[in-house]
Amino acid sequence: MERQVSGRRDLRVTGTGSTSGGTYQNVRLVGEGSVDGHLECQKFRAIGTFQCKGDVHAEHLRVVGTVDVDGTLYGGRTRITGELSTTGDCSADVLEVRGTLRVGGLVNADRVDIRLYGPARCTDIGGGVIRIRPSLKFRSSDKGLSAETIEGDEVHLRDARVQVVRGKRVWIGPGCEIGRVEYTDELHEAMGASITESQRV
Numbered sequence: 001m002e003r004q005v006s007g008r009r010d011l012r013v014t015g016t017g018s019t020s021g022g023t024y025q026n027v028r029l030v031g032e033g034s035v036d037g038h039l040e041c042q043k044f045r046a047i048g049t050f051q052c053k054g055d056v057h058a059e060h061l062r063v064v065g066t067v068d069v070d071g072t073l074y075g076g077r078t079r080i081t082g083e084l085s086t087t088g089d090c091s092a093d094v095l096e097v098r099g100t101l102r103v104g105g106l107v108n109a110d111r112v113d114i115r116l117y118g119p120a121r122c123t124d125i126g127g128g129v130i131r132i133r134p135s136l137k138f139r140s141s142d143k144g145l146s147a148e149t150i151e152g153d154e155v156h157l158r159d160a161r162v163q164v165v166r167g168k169r170v171w172i173g174p175g176c177e178i179g180r181v182e183y184t185d186e187l188h189e190a191m192g193a194s195i196t197e198s199q200r201v
Contacts, residue, residue, distance in 0.1 A: 011041075021054050044075070055088070072105070095127075098135070112152070116144060116159065125150045133158040133173070144175060 008025035013033040021037020029046040038054040044061045051068045061075030065082045072088035079096045089105035100118040101107075107125040114120070114132045122145070125132075130152040132145050144159030151166040158173035165172070166182045174192030181187060181198040189195055 008042075021052075027058075038071070061092075078109075114145070120145045122147045124148055125152075127152045129154045130167075131156045132160055134175075 008023060011019065011024045011027045013019070013029045013031065015031045016033070017031075018034040018036065021035050021039050024039070024041040026043045027039070027041045027045070029050055030048060032049045033046070034051040034053075036053050038057075039052055040057045042059050044056070044058040046063045046067065047065055049066045050063065053070045055071040055073070056069050057074045059076040061078045063080050063082060063084075067080060067082075067084050069086040069088075071086070073086045073090045075092045075095075077094045078092040080101070081098045083099055084090070084097060084101040084103070087104040090103045090107045092109040094111045095107065095109040095113070097114045098117070100116065101114070101120045101122065103122040105123055107122050108127060110128045112125060112127045112130040112132070115135045116133070117135050125147055130150060133156070134144065144161065146161045148162070149164045149166070150157070150160075150162050153167060154169045155165055155167040156171045156173070157165070157176050159175035161177045163179040164182070165178055165180070168184045169186045170181055170183045171188045171190075172178055172181065172193045172195060173190045176193045178193070178195045179197070181195055182201050183198070184201060187198055187200070
């Protein structure tokens with residue numbers, strides 16, 4: 001169902017539905033929906049399962065459920081409760097994830113706040129303040145987050161396996177396995193963490 005608002009249409013899907021890509025004002029999905037093509041909107045809200053065969057650009061994006069993007073995702077303020085998957089980059093002003101994520105490219109945000117409910121995989125993560133830690137329901141058998149590089153002003157990690165971590169202030173918590181840490185101001189290594197090598201630069 002589409003509705004015209006301020007020169008842009010609103011898009012609402014309830015139940016099961018699909019549509020072509022386009023530019024909308026507000027997009028709301030309750031149930032299971034798919035978009036064939038690029039999607040651009042001001043606000044995106046979904047409860048259920050959302051798939052997009054193309055890029056997604058939203059100034060405000062909130063999903064409770066599963067979002068699967070065959071392309072890149074940009075959300076000015078993005079909050080995912082559930083599962084996030086993209087084949088390309090994921091960029092935001094603020095990115096909050098409560099669940100799991102698989103990002104084929106770069107995760108980039110001024111603030112990255114990820115609380116894991118299962119294993120996660122990203123190629124690279126960059127930002128201002130980066131916090132990645134397990135939820136209270138995180139099982140010890142889960143592998144946590146895997147990434148090649150993480151770089152930010154402040155980096156706080158738990159249960160992460162990363163080849164290289166760079167930052168001004170870096171906290172490496174329990175369950176972490178880090179190949180190399182490069183820092184300018186502070187490095188804190190907790191008991192139960194493993195750092196192969198570190199260097200102040």
